[in-house]
Amino acid sequence: MSYRYLGNKSRISDWIVQNISSRLAEGSSIVDPMCGTGAMSEALATKGYSVTAGDILSFPVLHAKARLLPLTDSHFEGVGGSYEHAIRALNDVEPIKGFFWEEYSADGSPRNGSKPRKYFTGENAAKIDGIRKQLLTWKEHERNMAAVDRLTHDLLLAVNKVANISGTYGYYCAKFGKNSLSPLNLNASRTNSFGTKMNVVQGDVLTVSKANPADAYYLDPPYTKRQYGGNYHILETIALHDFPEPAGEGGLRDWKPTASDFCYKRKAKLAFENVIKNIDAKYVFVSYSDDGQVSKEELIELLSSMGEVALHERSLERYSSNPNGIKKSHVTEYLFELKKREFNIA
Numbered sequence: 640m641s642y643r644y645l646g647n648k649s650r651i652s653d654w655i656v657q658n659i660s661s662r663l664a665e666g667s668s669i670v671d672p673m674c675g676t677g678a679m680s681e682a683l684a685t686k687g688y689s690v691t692a693g694d695i696l697s698f699p700v701l702h703a704k705a706r707l708l709p710l711t712d713s714h715f716e717g718v719g720g721s722y723e724h725a726i727r728a729l730n731d732v733e734p735i736k737g738f739f740w741e742e743y744s745a746d747g748s749p750r751n752g753s754k755p756r757k758y759f760t761g762e763n764a765a766k767i768d769g770i771r772k773q774l775l776t777w778k779e780h781e782r783n784m785a786a787v788d789r790l791t792h793d794l795l796l797a798v799n800k801v802a803n804i805s806g807t808y809g810y811y812c813a814k815f816g817k818n819s820l821s822p823l824n825l826n827a828s829r830t831n832s833f834g835t836k837m838n839v840v841q842g843d844v845l846t847v848s849k850a851n852p853a854d855a856y857y858l859d860p861p862y863t864k865r866q867y868g869g870n871y872h873i874l875e876t877i878a879l880h881d882f883p884e885p886a887g888e889g890g891l892r893d894w895k896p897t898a899s900d901f902c903y904k905r906k907a908k909l910a911f912e913n914v915i916k917n918i919d920a921k922y923v924f925v926s927y928s929d930d931g932q933v934s935k936e937e938l939i940e941l942l943s944s945m946g947e948v949a950l951h952e953r954s955l956e957r958y959s960s961n962p963n964g965i966k967k968s969h970v971t972e973y974l975f976e977l978k979k980r981e982f983n984i985a
């Protein structure tokens with residue numbers, strides 16, 4: 640699953656899992672409460688751990704479900720009879736000039752009087768509206784929920800491929816690029832079947848950590864001030880199946896209810912402290928980088944107050960756009976390892 644998501648760990652998941660597995664026995668339980676794309680949850684499950692994935696936002700929860708939970712044709716009985724039929728039905732829906740077409744396409748006219756927001760071509764936005772309508776109809780029946788969650792995940796991936804953005808949904812590009820002119824098309828995604836128990840939850844990391852004792856936690860919080868709720872507002876709207884009031888030129892939904900303390904320089908250190916203090920696990924692994932709101936030294940000091948600490952580092956190439964094209968630079972990725980002095984789980 641290729642996915643341009645801030646802080647996506649796909650490129651370094653092998654390195655992270657290798658370090659975790661040098662401490663944590665196969666079959667142990669591990670929580671990934673800020674799971675994003677679910678890349679680390681899936682890598683940990685593949686290594687033989689029993690994984691609980693979570694996130695404060697709704698679309699990462701759908702990605703985690705798609706990557707971790709089993710699914711059979713019986714889940715699709717009420718939505719076409721099989722996964723393939725459901726995908727075909729969604730690809731063949733009647734386009735509708737609805738909410739996405741009006742608010743997020745080149746042909747629309749936003750309610751707040753902004754100029755047309757060119758996140759999608761008119762054709763693709765109308766297709767998204769048609770698919771959303773069908774998913775909402777299927778969603779009325781409780782027994783279809785697992786199927787609707789998977790199909791919404793597939794819609795999210797299809798939308799990412801045709802969105803006219805450079806990286807995040809904070810704003811759209813002035814001109815349509817080649818990918819955004821291609822027609823939106825859903826594909827069935829792979830279904831994994833793991834030998835250990837998997838669980839997916841939604842909520843703030845502090846709440847999730849209080850409710851889920853485990854052998855280990857893997858924390859991958861936001862590093863910078865960029866809030867995920869705002870930068871991925873369109874994906875959140877698709878996951879929630881709702882019709883929010885888009886604000887400003889960019890048409891962002893209200894992201895403040897999901898604002899993360901990790902994104903504020905003055906709050907991030909305390910957020911780390913509160914969460915890690917409340918985690919009931921022997922090991923806590925933390926991904927962070929030299930781009931972060933909290934310095935490496937501050938994190939080492941904080942973690943050392945709670946137990947034994949080790950640090951793994953590696954340099955990673957970062958691509959950033961500048962007016963002259965693509966500029967290469969490097970970022971140092973950290974993996975902190977804390978063996979907690981105090982925890983209850985046996």
Ligand SMILES: C[S@@+](CC[C@H](N)C(=O)[O-])C[C@H]1O[C@@H](n2cnc3c(N)ncnc32)[C@H](O)[C@@H]1O
Nearest residue numbers: 646647648673674675676678695843844867899
């Ligand atoms: C760096 S990304 C995680 C990337 C993920 N490991 C991956 O490989 O895709 C950080 C994630 O933390 C989530 N997040 C931020 N604050 C949170 C909080 N207080 N509780 C739960 N999740 C939070 C964001 O929604 C985002 O998905």
